[in-house]
Amino acid sequence: MKPVPPSSERGEQPSSSNLPAILRRHRRDADLTLKEVADRCGLAVSTISKLENGKLSPGYETIVQLAHGLGVDVAELFGSHPSSATSARRGVTRRGQGPRHSSLHYDYELQAHDVANKHFLPLVATIRARSTREFGQLPAHQGEEFIYVVSGTLEVHTQHYEPLVLSAGDSVYFDSTMGHACLSVGEEDARIVWVCSRITAEQVSAQDLAESRRLGPESVPGA
Numbered sequence: 001m002k003p004v005p006p007s008s009e010r011g012e013q014p015s016s017s018n019l020p021a022i023l024r025r026h027r028r029d030a031d032l033t034l035k036e037v038a039d040r041c042g043l044a045v046s047t048i049s050k051l052e053n054g055k056l057s058p059g060y061e062t063i064v065q066l067a068h069g070l071g072v073d074v075a076e077l078f079g080s081h082p083s084s085a086t087s088a089r090r091g092v093t094r095r096g097q098g099p100r101h102s103s104l105h106y107d108y109e110l111q112a113h114d115v116a117n118k119h120f121l122p123l124v125a126t127i128r129a130r131s132t133r134e135f136g137q138l139p140a141h142q143g144e145e146f147i148y149v150v151s152g153t154l155e156v157h158t159q160h161y162e163p164l165v166l167s168a169g170d171s172v173y174f175d176s177t178m179g180h181a182c183l184s185v186g187e188e189d190a191r192i193v194w195v196c197s198r199i200t201a202e203q204v205s206a207q208d209l210a211e212s213r214r215l216g217p218e219s220v221p222g223a
Contacts, residue, residue, distance in 0.1 A: 018079040018099075019054075019057070019058070020051060020052050022077055023051055023052050023070075023077070024052050026076075027052070030071070032070075034048050034049055034052075037066075037069060037070065040068075040069035040070070041065045041066050041070075042065055042069070043065060057101070057103050058103060059103040059104070060108070060139070061140070063078075063101070064141055073116055075099075075118075078108075093110075093114075098124065104134065105134060105181070106125050106127055106128065106129065106182070110122075110123060120196060121196045122194075122195050123194040124191070124194070125182075125191070125192050126191050127152075127183065127184045127190040127191075127192065129181065131183065132157055132181055137179065138159060138180055138181050139180065139181065140159070140177055141176050142176060143176040143177075144173065145174055145176050145195065146172070146173045146194075146195040147166070147171060147173075147192050149166045149168050149191075150168060150193060151168050151191045152184055152186065152188040152189060153165065153184070153186045153188075153190060154182055154184065154185070154190040155182070155184075155185045156174075156180070156181075156183075157182075158174055158179070159178040159179040165185065176197075
């Protein structure tokens, strides 16, 4: 698959999280070069370099690619240290104490960060995006998502559907393989609970293969 710059790179925003240091540490622990990480993640070498140097803050779909390319839990790239999986797990996140990450469009706060290998990733997010033009192509990835609006007014754009306006107390569930983006409408930034299903390495590989077939042989590295 031909590496495509993440949507956040098209309007580059410096990272405000611990992701650069976490990414460097995981790459060095795995004894990988920038190019090897880029190849594993389906991203450009320049993108990996910018991420490690804090010059770029990725969106969720790019974080998923990084996690699977490095073979780590998505939560670890938020700076959390999940506990080992057991049959009686419980995760508690006190108000405002979840690991945070900001992208060009959203501010995320990870919930249940002390639990490893969750079947879904719960986030509290503040939506700063105001126009789909900020995204270029709408992001898409494997999985499913659930959104519950806590405050403000949210406009959800999904491929195949008309834009959906949600107010506090409203919710939506959708297939993440559709291009999708969330916007705040009105003066107040919308605040939401955003739950994403866990994405496996096999799903990421299947998505890359399908994308390569759609784009043609020239998009496959080494073809």
